[in-house]
Amino acid sequence: MTDDKATLERAQDALRAVNYPGFPRDIVTLGMVAGLELLEGVIRVTLRLPGGRSEAPGELERAMAEALAPLGVGLELRIAAPAAAPPPAQAEPPAELLPEVGAILAVSSAKGGVGKSTVATNLACAFAGAGLRTGLLDADVHGPSLPILMGTEERPQGAGGNRFHPVDRYGVKCISMGFFLDESSPVIWRGPMVAGLLQQFLRDCEWGALDVLVIDLPPGTGDAQLTLAQQVRLAGAILVTTPQEVAVRDVVRGLRMFSQVQVPMLGVVENMSSFTCPGCGAEEPLFGHGGGERVASAAGLPVLARIPVEPAVRIHGDEGEPIVRAAPDSASGRAFVQLAVELARRVGLSATPSAPGSA
Ligand SMILES: Nc1ncnc2c1ncn2[C@@H]1O[C@H](COP(=O)(O)OP(=O)(O)OP(=O)(O)O)[C@@H](O)[C@H]1O
Ligand SMILES: [Mg+2]
Structure with a gap:
């Protein structure tokens, strides 16, 4: 024995x-x-x-x-x-989280710094600009970037018990660990685990009825991705890559992870795909080219959008107003709107995103 x-x-x-x-x-x-x-x-x-x-x-x-x-x-x-999914300790009903959210989209990449947060914030603003009820969840609890990119440091209001309201910015309901990073809401720190925090964002935030919730994932293939796949029904994930070979390899790794947990993969966004010289107008493939295609053909996925490198993308991001709102007629602004249109079509969202700016 x-x-x-x-x-x-x-x-x-x-x-x-x-x-x-x-x-x-x-x-x-x-x-x-x-x-x-x-x-x-x-x-x-x-x-x-x-x-x-x-x-x-x-x-x-x-x-x-x-x-x-x-x-x-x-x-x-x-x-x-x-059916044997482990219930939380307080025995809440095992009902699916976020039943009032039409489509949950995860913006992901195995690689850091390729523009996931930039894509997620611009996408959310494009959806909101088209009149869709939109949420944006920053799942990067260690390196939250939503407060800077959306230009708000407002604190989430309590909603009774452990619950809280998202912060409304540009017509987008936002939540990020960055909103809780000082003394104001110790409750959020109860669970030091990524999975616990993310679960609180999904379960304890008053999202209300949304047409679409965009989730900005941290880089890699770790706990956040797994928690999401286990806790909510994702309409799909999009993979962000740059055209370099190294990014391509990492994205293929990320793709494999999502397919293991049966999350539908909607397609690839090639970010920083070309640079148009402001002086002569010539297109320069700054980071090489063809990365999106290589990922797409390795994985049998469509390239959903190509977002050019534009200093204005970073500048508006740093200033807290995503380019799709701040300069909707720029090449990147238009590319982000097109991405939103394409995704809306693929997951069956009713309104068609168009250039925002007034949301
Ligand atoms: N198309 C673009 N043109 C110019 N700059 C860009 C573009 N896309 C992203 N950037 C800049 O690149 C940097 C990294 O972008 P971002 O923070 O969105 O990447 P990320 O993948 O979310 O990074 P992390 O892995 O750290 O979460 C930022 O400074 C951002 O402004
Ligand atoms: Mg990020």
Whole structure:
């Protein structure tokens, strides 16, 4: 009996070496191991897979078997029923979060600094400018950029208990860790985990009825992405890349992660795709070219938009008014509106975004 217990403990330790495909975290830490039993010469591992999957990726099963082999036991893999999602401690009903939100769009990239936050804020302003009820959630709890890019440091108002209202800016309902970063709302710090904070943004924020919620993800393929995929039904994710080869490789990695958790991928945004010389009007492919296409063809996805490099994008961002509002007739302003139109079409939003500025 004690031997069995020791073997199970060793098995659990061994499984800590097995990452979920596409994620930098192991299946034990991610809470996917729902049960371990020792049978004759075999360990039966019950996994709870994200997104209600009923089959484990083949490479995961192989990696688990390899991890257990040194213990002299085989692997019998079982998948827990999808309904077994762990309820929060206060036993709230397991109802889906954000039932009043029409479409939730995640703006993502495995790579940092490619313009995710710039795309997310401009997209949200373009949607709002078209009269869509729009929210913007900054899921980068460690490096929030929404307050600067949207030009507001307003504090979210309390809404009773742990709940709070989003901040309204340019007709967009915004929430960001940056709004809570000083003394005002200690409640938000209860859970120091990314997953906990993000869950609070989804669950405790009074979003109300929205047509679309844009989520600005932190770089990488980590906890925020997984939490989102588990907690809400995403209409889809868009991947931002620059034309460089290195960005392409990272984006393909991000793509793989989303497909593992069964989030639909809507397409690729190639940001910083060309630079038009203000003097002579010539187009320069500053960061190389063809990255969007390479990502798209590697993944079978459309290129949804190409956003040129324009100093004004950064300047208006730093000044707190996204270019799609501040200079809607600029090349980037127009490209962002087109991106919004394209996405609205793909996820079935009713209003058609057009150049904003008055929202
Ligand atoms: N098309 C563009 N033209 C000029 N500057 C741009 C463009 N897109 C983004 N930038 C600038 O590049 C920098 C990085 O952009 P941003 O913060 O949106 O990237 P990110 O992917 O969200 O970064 P992080 O990974 O840190 O979250 C910012 O200074 C931004 O103003
Ligand atoms: Mg960002």
